[in-house]
Amino acid sequence: MRKVFKIYRPFTHAGVLIAAQYRANFFFFILGDILRCFINYFLWHAVFTSGGEKTFAGFSETDMVVYIFISFLTSVIAYSDGSYAVGEEIRDGNIAMRMIKPIRFDLAFLFQELGERLITVTLIFAPMMLGVEIYKFVVTGVIGFNIVNFILYLFSLILAYLITFYFNVCYGYSAFILKNLWGANFLKDCIVGFLSGGVIPLAFLPPVVAVTLNLLPFASQTYIPVMMYVGMFDVPTIIYSFALQIFWLIFFIILQQIIWNACVKRMSVQGG
Amino acid sequence: MKMLRKIHRMFKLHRIFIKQDLKKLMEYKIDFLTGAIGMLLTQAINIFFLSVIFARIPNLEGYSFEQIIFIYGFALLPKSIDHLFFDNLWAIGHFIIRKGDFDKYLTRPVSTLFAVTVEKFQVDAFGELVVGIMLLGYSVPKIAVSINFVNVILFVVAIFFATFIYTGVKLITSAIAFWTKRSGNITYMFYMINDFAKYPTTIYNRVVRTVITYIVPFAFTAFFPASYFITGGNVWYNIGGTVVMAVVLMAVGIFVWNKGVSAYESAGS
Amino acid sequence: MIYVENLKKEFKKTIKDPGLKGSIKSFFKPQNEIITAVKDISFHVPKGEILGFIGPNGAGKSTVIKMLTGILTPTSGRCEINGKIPYKNRKNYVKEIGVVFGQRTQLWWDLALRETYTVLKEIYEVDDESFKTRMAFLNEVLELEDFITNPVRTLSLGQRMRADIAASLLHSPKVLFLDEPTIGLDVVVKDNIRKAIKAINAEKNTTVILTTHDLKDVENLCDRIVMIDKGSKVFDGDISDLKSRFGESRELNFVPENIDIIKTLDYKNEFKLSDDDFELSDNGVEVNVRFNSNKVSVEKMLNYTLSKTHVKDINVTDADIEEIIKGIYRSEVNLDA
Numbered sequence: 075m076r077k078v079f080k081i082y083r084p085f086t087h088a089g090v091l092i093a094a095q096y097r098a099n100f101f102f103f104i105l106g107d108i109l110r111c112f113i114n115y116f117l118w119h120a121v122f123t124s125g126g127e128k129t130f131a132g133f134s135e136t137d138m139v140v141y142i143f144i145s146f147l148t149s150v151i152a153y154s155d156g157s158y159a160v161g162e163e164i165r166d167g168n169i170a171m172r173m174i175k176p177i178r179f180d181l182a183f184l185f186q187e188l189g190e191r192l193i194t195v196t197l198i199f200a201p202m203m204l205g206v207e208i209y210k211f212v213v214t215g216v217i218g219f220n221i222v223n224f225i226l227y228l229f230s231l232i233l234a235y236l237i238t239f240y241f242n243v244c245y246g247y248s249a250f251i252l253k254n255l256w257g258a259n260f261l262k263d264c265i266v267g268f269l270s271g272g273v274i275p276l277a278f279l280p281p282v283v284a285v286t287l288n289l290l291p292f293a294s295q296t297y298i299p300v301m302m303y304v305g306m307f308d309v310p311t312i313i314y315s316f317a318l319q320i321f322w323l324i325f326f327i328i329l330q331q332i333i334w335n336a337c338v339k340r341m342s343v344q345g346g
Numbered sequence: 347m348k349m350l351r352k353i354h355r356m357f358k359l360h361r362i363f364i365k366q367d368l369k370k371l372m373e374y375k376i377d378f379l380t381g382a383i384g385m386l387l388t389q390a391i392n393i394f395f396l397s398v399i400f401a402r403i404p405n406l407e408g409y410s411f412e413q414i415i416f417i418y419g420f421a422l423l424p425k426s427i428d429h430l431f432f433d434n435l436w437a438i439g440h441f442i443i444r445k446g447d448f449d450k451y452l453t454r455p456v457s458t459l460f461a462v463t464v465e466k467f468q469v470d471a472f473g474e475l476v477v478g479i480m481l482l483g484y485s486v487p488k489i490a491v492s493i494n495f496v497n498v499i500l501f502v503v504a505i506f507f508a509t510f511i512y513t514g515v516k517l518i519t520s521a522i523a524f525w526t527k528r529s530g531n532i533t534y535m536f537y538m539i540n541d542f543a544k545y546p547t548t549i550y551n552r553v554v555r556t557v558i559t560y561i562v563p564f565a566f567t568a569f570f571p572a573s574y575f576i577t578g579g580n581v582w583y584n585i586g587g588t589v590v591m592a593v594v595l596m597a598v599g600i601f602v603w604n605k606g607v608s609a610y611e612s613a614g615s
Numbered sequence: 616m617i618y619v620e621n622l623k624k625e626f627k628k629t630i631k632d633p634g635l636k637g638s639i640k641s642f643f644k645p646q647n648e649i650i651t652a653v654k655d656i657s658f659h660v661p662k663g664e665i666l667g668f669i670g671p672n673g674a675g676k677s678t679v680i681k682m683l684t685g686i687l688t689p690t691s692g693r694c695e696i697n698g699k700i701p702y703k704n705r706k707n708y709v710k711e712i713g714v715v716f717g718q719r720t721q722l723w724w725d726l727a728l729r730e731t732y733t734v735l736k737e738i739y740e741v742d743d744e745s746f747k748t749r750m751a752f753l754n755e756v757l758e759l760e761d762f763i764t765n766p767v768r769t770l771s772l773g774q775r776m777r778a779d780i781a782a783s784l785l786h787s788p789k790v791l792f793l794d795e796p797t798i799g800l801d802v803v804v805k806d807n808i809r810k811a812i813k814a815i816n817a818e819k820n821t822t823v824i825l826t827t828h829d830l831k832d833v834e835n836l837c838d839r840i841v842m843i844d845k846g847s848k849v850f851d852g853d854i855s856d857l858k859s860r861f862g863e864s865r866e867l868n869f870v871p872e873n874i875d876i877i878k879t880l881d882y883k884n885e886f887k888l889s890d891d892d893f894e895l896s897d898n899g900v901e902v903n904v905r906f907n908s909n910k911v912s913v914e915k916m917l918n919y920t921l922s923k924t925h926v927k928d929i930n931v932t933d934a935d936i937e938e939i940i941k942g943i944y945r946s947e948v949n950l951d952a
Binding site for chain 2: 099101102106110112113117121123124125127256258260261263264265273278279
């Protein structure tokens with residue numbers, strides 16, 4: 075990791091500086107977003123009280139609460155500005171400048187974002203994890219922290235971030251067609267949020283739908299890592315899920331490369 | 347007479363800017379459509395989410411699916427109307443003051459608050475407005491809401507004042523920027539509390555209930571007025587409370603705003 | 616018309632150590648520093664005058680303009696314009712003034728220019744009849760016709776400035792404040808703007824207060840100039856005043872072989888010069904003598920200097936307005952006479 079860091083260190087460093095500058099701002103925005111988790115928490119609490127059943131689609135109330143908060147945490151960490159960044163570059167024509175530089179376009183972005191993520195993670199990761207574990211302890215009376223699940227989650231989270239990043243970079247190229255990024259990105263965030271299990275666990279959906287959505291790359295962005303943390307996957311499912319994540323990561327890296335090559339070709343033929 | 351002329355003038359100004367923003371909408375049709383579809387989809391997903399829940403439980407704390415939809419749709423109306431007319435308040439906390447652009451409002455012979463809010467008509471809000479109306483249209487026939495003259499008047503009154511609860515919260519929090527240069531993040535944090543209003547307050551614990559009833563009273567933008575129409579009871583608390591909260595918030599908001607403007611005048615940018 | 620007396624403006628600035636620690640410290644124990652942007656400024660402008668308000672960056676020009684336009688409240692002192700105090704009853708006061716900030720537009724980015732004027736007509740309560748005649752006049756002077764249907768965001772900088780000036784004049788203000796109205800414009804456009812300002816001033820005897828960094832603006836337009844530096848007034852008078860006092864001034868610069876020689880030079884007694892007409896300074900290598908060429912000829916100065924010293928280099932220069940002002944900015948001459 076350190077060696078790679080050295081090559082693209084300036085970008086990471088810039089990312090850290092940018093994020094540090096906005097950390098107070100970020101903090102308030104996150105507080106605003108966390109409110110949504112609490113709404114969902116109360117809503118599910120009422121559902122479990124009203125329903126009289128102990129579990130829904132295999133989720134106990136505790137599992138559900140853990141799912142709400144960890145899926146929020148996951149979506150904050152595995153979030154990428156890639157589509158905005160690429161879109162902006164295309165709109166203001168800077169993308170042409172990228173082509174004449176001897177560095178990889180995607181890696182430069184990636185390492186800048188990693189720098190920004192560093193601040194995000196230090197600000198919210200530990201407090202939220204701790205909060206969730208304390209909740210589990212208060213409700214169940216036993217320390218439910220499972221180190222194996224946690225490590226599986228970490229690996230899956232890193233893959234989830236990389237998939238999200240490359241997916242967003244690919245999506246960002248749509249700026250060649252669409253002018254206003256805000257609308258397109260809003261639409262994308264909305265769809266991805268749902269398909270990735272950010273709104274409701276995919277297990278709650280009708281089986282055919284759930285199985286299909288599980289295969290799509292979006293599940294790899296939130297649902298899979300969270301399920302690893304909650305500990306609701308058996309060993310074959312864990313192996314299968316990692317394989318799926320790796321497949322999607324490779325898929326998007328290659329797709330990104332293909333689009334990029336096409337862009338370079340187009341630019342050099344048409345002159346931008 | 348003078349008052350009438352003043353109001354006429356205000357409407358005329360509004361009309362010019364509304365026309366401007368509608369024209370812009372036509373210019374960027376596709377972008378508006380993608381945004382609007384996103385907005386519709388977000389709401390549709392939320393409704394779907396509720397229906398998934400209700401597939402497993404008969405009612406939520408005694409409220410039926412249709413009643414929850416009514417509250418949810420009701421919540422969208424004041425939210426989107428505030429969004430339509432007072433969206434520029436966000437810009438105060440985000441960049442107008444920080445970039446020193448507030449000066450120009452002080453050289454106009456109209457109140458700064460009017461000058462700031464009139465110049466933006468946020469067409470994006472149409473999405474929420476339409477969804478809100480649709481949800482009410484769906485749920486009203488299915489729940490026992492009596493449609494009569496008094497209730498129609500009360501409905502209009504409730505929506506009107508509930509809108510100013512949103513505006514008041516934005517006004518107070520964005521005026522903080524007069525002292526701190528930027529407060530968009532604070533506005534965001536408080537504004538997000540409005541999401542709590544979409545569900546019956548009975549599902550929350552006491553702390554949350556107190557906060558959304560008396561401190562950041564978004565409960566009066568949806569649950570309380572809507573529950574009057576659902577149960578027909580307690581009109582003084584449910585609708586009257588909305589009026590009182592709106593008046594209080596706007597009074598505090600205008601007071602803080604004016605204090606902020608004079609702090610700005612003596613501090614400069 | 617405009618009276619400004621002992622105007623003073625102080626800002627409180629929080630001192631913050633860098634980093635998060637500094638932020639936390641300043642939150643709990645804020646430390647303030649008082650910055651005096653305007654120390655003590657007094658002047659008076661009669662109706663119909665075009666006053667050039669000049670000074671280097673950071674001299675306090677904008678702060679004064681902001682106090683005069685009611686945007687800022689002075690710390691002490693007073694200003695009165697048209698018998699009104701700007702920062703009291705602001706809404707009423709600003710109906711009688713027009714303000715243009717050259718650096719940023721006051722127009723609405725997406726509105727067509729024509730619509731902008733309709734908005735301003737409503738805001739300033741201009742009746743239909745006066746609006747018509749006013750637009751006709753502004754159209755003629757500022758040539759808005761070519762781009763009046765375009766949205767503001769599509770205008771060029773020169774067009775935008777003309778549009779902004781017209782916007783500030785729609786309600787026929789008695790006083791017009793122009794803060795750097797020619798900034799960033801090319802020579803031809805600058806010239807057009809100047810002509811327009813003159814025409815506007817002539818038409819209704821509108822008082823104009825203008826800040827600028829372009830001294831051609833001053834020479835072309837201003838009846839009088841007030842110059843400020845570091846928050847204090849350093850000159851107040853008309854252009855001819857400035858010229859007659861300093862237009863005859865010359866600068867003699869020379870590099871003597873031995874700098875100590877200047878002790879033996881006594882220009883003052885030799886030519887019977889007063890303090891106003893003469894000033895000597897040196898930087899350890901070069902000697903700079905400013906003198907009034909009406910009182911003593913250049914030839915005599917040169918002869919005297921050369922007879923007393925051996926010089927490595929010598930030259931005489933004219934002091935034009937720009938030089939004088941630069942000199943004042945550098946506070947090389949003291950004008951508090």
